Amino acid sequence: MDRETRREFEAYRRIEAGPVENTLIDELLDGEVDRKEFFRRATLFGLSASAIAGALAALGEAPIAFAAPEAVRAGGRLRVAIIPPPTKSLDPHTYADQGGLETGGIAGEFLTRATQSLTLLPELATSWKPNARASSWTFKLRPNVKFQNGKTMTADDVVATYKRLLGPDSGALSAFKGVLSASGIKKIDNLTVRFDLDTPTASFPYLTSSTTYQAIILPANYQNGTFEKTPQTTGAFQLTSYTPGVGAKYDRFPGWWNGRPPLDGVDVTYYSDDAAVTAALLGGQVDLIGQVQFATARPLFSNPNVQIFATRGATHRQVPMRVDLHNQLSDRRVRQAIALTLDRPRIIKTLFDNRADIGNDSPFAPVYPSTNKTVAQRHKDLRLAKQLMAAAGFSRGFAITLTTEKTGEIPQLAQIIQQSVKAIGIKMTLKILTATAYFAGSQTGGPGGLGNTPWLNTPMNITDWGHRAVPNVLLNSALQTGGVWNAAHYSNKRYDALVKSYTGAIALKDQLKYSKQIETILLRDTPVIFPYFYNYLAAGSKRVKGYKADALGQVYLSKTSLG
Amino acid sequence: MARFLLKRTAFALITLVLLSMIVFATAQLLPGNVGRNVLGGFADQRSVDLLNHQLGVDRPVYVQYGRWVGHLVHGDLGQSLEYKVSVSSLLGPALLNSLKLAALAFVLVVPLSILGGIVAALRQARTTDRVITVGGLSLTAVPEFVTAIVLIVIFGVAFKVLPTTAQAPPGAGFFTQVEYLLLPAFALVAVLFGYIARITRAGVIEALDADYTRTAFLKGLDTPTILRRHVLRNALLPTIAVVATQTGYLIGGLVVIETLFNYPGIGQRILIAAQNKDFTMLEAGVLIVGIVYLAATLIADTLYSLLNPRIRYGAAD
Numbered sequence: 001m002d003r004e005t006r007r008e009f010e011a012y013r014r015i016e017a018g019p020v021e022n023t024l025i026d027e028l029l030d031g032e033v034d035r036k037e038f039f040r041r042a043t044l045f046g047l048s049a050s051a052i053a054g055a056l057a058a059l060g061e062a063p064i065a066f067a068a069p070e071a072v073r074a075g076g077r078l079r080v081a082i083i084p085p086p087t088k089s090l091d092p093h094t095y096a097d098q099g100g101l102e103t104g105g106i107a108g109e110f111l112t113r114a115t116q117s118l119t120l121l122p123e124l125a126t127s128w129k130p131n132a133r134a135s136s137w138t139f140k141l142r143p144n145v146k147f148q149n150g151k152t153m154t155a156d157d158v159v160a161t162y163k164r165l166l167g168p169d170s171g172a173l174s175a176f177k178g179v180l181s182a183s184g185i186k187k188i189d190n191l192t193v194r195f196d197l198d199t200p201t202a203s204f205p206y207l208t209s210s211t212t213y214q215a216i217i218l219p220a221n222y223q224n225g226t227f228e229k230t231p232q233t234t235g236a237f238q239l240t241s242y243t244p245g246v247g248a249k250y251d252r253f254p255g256w257w258n259g260r261p262p263l264d265g266v267d268v269t270y271y272s273d274d275a276a277v278t279a280a281l282l283g284g285q286v287d288l289i290g291q292v293q294f295a296t297a298r299p300l301f302s303n304p305n306v307q308i309f310a311t312r313g314a315t316h317r318q319v320p321m322r323v324d325l326h327n328q329l330s331d332r333r334v335r336q337a338i339a340l341t342l343d344r345p346r347i348i349k350t351l352f353d354n355r356a357d358i359g360n361d362s363p364f365a366p367v368y369p370s371t372n373k374t375v376a377q378r379h380k381d382l383r384l385a386k387q388l389m390a391a392a393g394f395s396r397g398f399a400i401t402l403t404t405e406k407t408g409e410i411p412q413l414a415q416i417i418q419q420s421v422k423a424i425g426i427k428m429t430l431k432i433l434t435a436t437a438y439f440a441g442s443q444t445g446g447p448g449g450l451g452n453t454p455w456l457n458t459p460m461n462i463t464d465w466g467h468r469a470v471p472n473v474l475l476n477s478a479l480q481t482g483g484v485w486n487a488a489h490y491s492n493k494r495y496d497a498l499v500k501s502y503t504g505a506i507a508l509k510d511q512l513k514y515s516k517q518i519e520t521i522l523l524r525d526t527p528v529i530f531p532y533f534y535n536y537l538a539a540g541s542k543r544v545k546g547y548k549a550d551a552l553g554q555v556y557l558s559k560t561s562l563g
Numbered sequence: 564m565a566r567f568l569l570k571r572t573a574f575a576l577i578t579l580v581l582l583s584m585i586v587f588a589t590a591q592l593l594p595g596n597v598g599r600n601v602l603g604g605f606a607d608q609r610s611v612d613l614l615n616h617q618l619g620v621d622r623p624v625y626v627q628y629g630r631w632v633g634h635l636v637h638g639d640l641g642q643s644l645e646y647k648v649s650v651s652s653l654l655g656p657a658l659l660n661s662l663k664l665a666a667l668a669f670v671l672v673v674p675l676s677i678l679g680g681i682v683a684a685l686r687q688a689r690t691t692d693r694v695i696t697v698g699g700l701s702l703t704a705v706p707e708f709v710t711a712i713v714l715i716v717i718f719g720v721a722f723k724v725l726p727t728t729a730q731a732p733p734g735a736g737f738f739t740q741v742e743y744l745l746l747p748a749f750a751l752v753a754v755l756f757g758y759i760a761r762i763t764r765a766g767v768i769e770a771l772d773a774d775y776t777r778t779a780f781l782k783g784l785d786t787p788t789i790l791r792r793h794v795l796r797n798a799l800l801p802t803i804a805v806v807a808t809q810t811g812y813l814i815g816g817l818v819v820i821e822t823l824f825n826y827p828g829i830g831q832r833i834l835i836a837a838q839n840k841d842f843t844m845l846e847a848g849v850l851i852v853g854i855v856y857l858a859a860t861l862i863a864d865t866l867y868s869l870l871n872p873r874i875r876y877g878a879a880d
Contacts, residue, residue, distance in 0.1 A: 087645060087835075087839055088645055088646070089645075089646055089647045089648075094603075096603065168606065168607070168610065169602065169603070169606070171603075225647055228648075243653075243656075243827075244643075244645075244646040244648070244653060245646075245653075245827060245831070245832070245835060246656075246730075246827040269728070269730070269825065270825075271825050272822060272825075272831070272835070273822045273823060273825070275712060275715075275823060276727075276728070276822065276823050276824065276825045277825070279715045279716070279719055279720055279727040279728075280727050280728050280825065282719075282720040282727075283715070283719040283720050283723060283726065283727035283728075284723060285726055285727055285728045434838065436838050436839060436840075440595050440599075440600065441595070441599065442599055442606075442608070442611075443603075444606075444607065445607070445608060
């Protein structure tokens with residue numbers, strides 16, 4: 001680095017950079033994080049491109065090079081298959097299913113966008129900056145962004161959108177509960193919004209990204225029930241027609257702030273059957289399927305005319321075991337024993353042809369940088385499992401029912417678990433419901449506080465969970481005392497305190513310190529088995545260019561073209 | 564004849580009223596709570612109760628039924644609970660789609676299977692007869708989803724001569740729509756051919772053995788005339804009854820075919836409404852299919868009586 005650059009960089013550290021930024025830069029200089037991880041964390045904390053370049057130069061690293069964009073053929077309409085269709089009306093803040101998030105996400109945009117490598121890109125926000133404790137975050141908004149109804153986006157629209165996300169009918173409450181309250185959302189000026197958080201949260205910008213799929217920015221005067229009828233998002237495409245359960249049409253939005261997307265438009269067809277959607281791609285009726293599963297769409301994986309878009313992520317299944325029912329499962333040795341019967345490498349080979357990571361019975365997926373990989377992986381160990389069962393007084397086993405939903409590979413996983421626990425004498429009955437029946441009922445109130453819905457109240461079950469860019473929602477909602485999705489009814493004060501420390505930790509080495517303790521506690525208590533985290537898969541014909549699968553399933557098409 | 568028709572229509576209307584009661588009662592039997600289902604698991608009980616009150620589903624069943632029928636006779640099918648749009652805007656196009664597919668299947672299967680049945684009867688116990696009856700029965704015995712998948716894989720994926728999905732792009736002309744509907748129609752032909760052909764064959768054989776046919780031969784009439792005037796007129800009676808009952812199935816019962824060919828017909832709408840507990844849609848959908856059934860049966864009865872004076876006069880007695 002020449003003297004001039006060094007002087008500018010030192011000045012930046014002294015004057016502009018706050019404690020958070022300097023912590024990041026120290027981590028890089030001390031060799032605690034590598035270049036890739038530094039880049040990810042720098043985008044999270046909103047460091048400017050020049051600050052990132054300066055820090056990399058200070059370490060003698062080559063500056064970041066951005067690849068020249070591929071020359072694309074403009075024009076054409078992309079035919080996208082979405083499976084399954086949205087089951088409700090399309091108000092973004094209420095999204096709770098894959099069909100809804102994919103349909104809305106084609107037209108909608110967020111303050112920030114999470115990429116495949118878990119970095120954050122500015123979208124409707126241009127920059128963001130925390131205070132020293134990461135308890136308050138200031139977002140600068142992009143000027144001159146037009147909504148598709150002609151209005152220009154201002155801080156009022158962002159404030160109204162976030163207040164809507166905290167309302168009673170929001171689908172994003174699990175993400176924001178305990179993090180953000182309506183009174184903490186403040187307009188500073190026309191293009192600045194500040195979020196004063198309930199708890200210091202170092203990963204807060206992720207909650208404003210495309211991974212909180214309900215957080216599509218809408219005009220302040222948005223009326224419920226109008227998403228289907230009037231285009232009013234900011235994205236590259238506007239929704240021009242929608243027929244529930246049948247399809248949707250999008251046209252290029254000429255007023256898009258980021259120029260002109262290659263495609264003229266997008267035609268979505270909804271499917272509800274795996275065989276039908278597979279045949280549609282193979283038969284040339286669609287160009288792209290938003291989500292495919294290895295277990296149910298095998299013909300696609302061996303066809304030379306199909307490209308599979310894979311993204312490593314944290315999509316997973318949880319097998320919660322209720323700790324509070326005064327049955328065999330309330331003994332943690334029994335829960336450990338059940339977890340020890342699973343041959344995880346074989347499971348991911350069978351169910352995903354190895355397009356998955358093995359889970360270690362905590363939400364810390366291998367894909368997260370904050371996952372502490374020094375904690376030993378749990379392997380199949382029948383001898384230990386039998387010892388634990390004997391010590392718990394159940395050497396002759398017992399009978400139990402596992403309830404679950406008919407979604408993707410879950411019924412097959414249920415059968416594998418049923419077969420595996422036979423080895424320690426457990427006779428498992430499977431009760432496989434439709435997804436609708438499994439998630440039906442209330443999730444609040446009732447004796448356990450979690451309503452009467454099967455997925456939160458059965459002794460043992462399997463539930464599908466989507467990807468998150470950081471494990472916070474999983475740590476909070478699924479495992480904390482009183483968590484809204486705590487299906488195991490798990491409660492451990494030490495765990496709760498550690499999660500709080502982890503959430504507020506800014507330096508990676510602090511996060512790793514806490515994650516190690518959290519992982520260890522969860523392995524000991526095993527309230528939930530996390531057998532695997534699988535790759536998000538999409539499939540398309542060879543004509544589709546410039547598409548990347550998103551780990552959560554967003555269908556982002558502004559760079560996609562038809563070759 | 565007029566009296567006969569009047570009587571049949573009156574019976575159909577009574578059946579319709581009974582059907583509406585059964586549909587309504589069945590929907591009430593489905594487990595779960597309407598308001599809870601619409602608002603989701605996180606909503607508090609107060610807002611669930613409020614919505615139930617607004618929708619009127621907390622009132623006694625007979626009051627709800629009365630209101631529902633009141634709206635129905637004014638042509639108002641209500642709002643879909645899940646999609647928040649009018650039920651008729653969803654069921655109307657779906658019914659039209661179902662009618663299109665049913666019409667094509669009907670046009671293909673009825674002449675084909677009647678012809679097959681007649682040929683089989685005339686060549687009774689010979690190879691042609693065996694091929695038609697055994698082949699037809701085998702096709703009927705294969706579940707429709709198997710036939711459908713085989714058709715899709717062969718014509719849609721391997722040779723790519725026909726589209727694998729049944730829904731033509733919007734604004735497609737008549738022939739394009741027919742092209743998109745051919746594969747599912749073939750699947751339906753495979754299901755129905757064996758059945759209708761067998762019934763026709765049995766009727767024709769019986770008529771050929773009848774005294775009046777022998778008399779017709781003996782008095783020197785030529786074979787085509789005998790077939791047309793004496794054999795078919797009698798032989799087709801059971802076939803018409805069978806075809807009529809299958810028409811109802813063709814319009815409302817095609818859930819599997821509609822799902823596999825991703826065709827937004829009324830069967831799929833009813834299935835999804837039942838899964839999502841979208842009561843208004845479910846009730847209206849089942850009722851519409853019921854009306855179609857009744858209409859088809861009424862038409863069949865009328866045809867039957869035109870061909871068979873015994874029914875006509877028997878009814879007039």
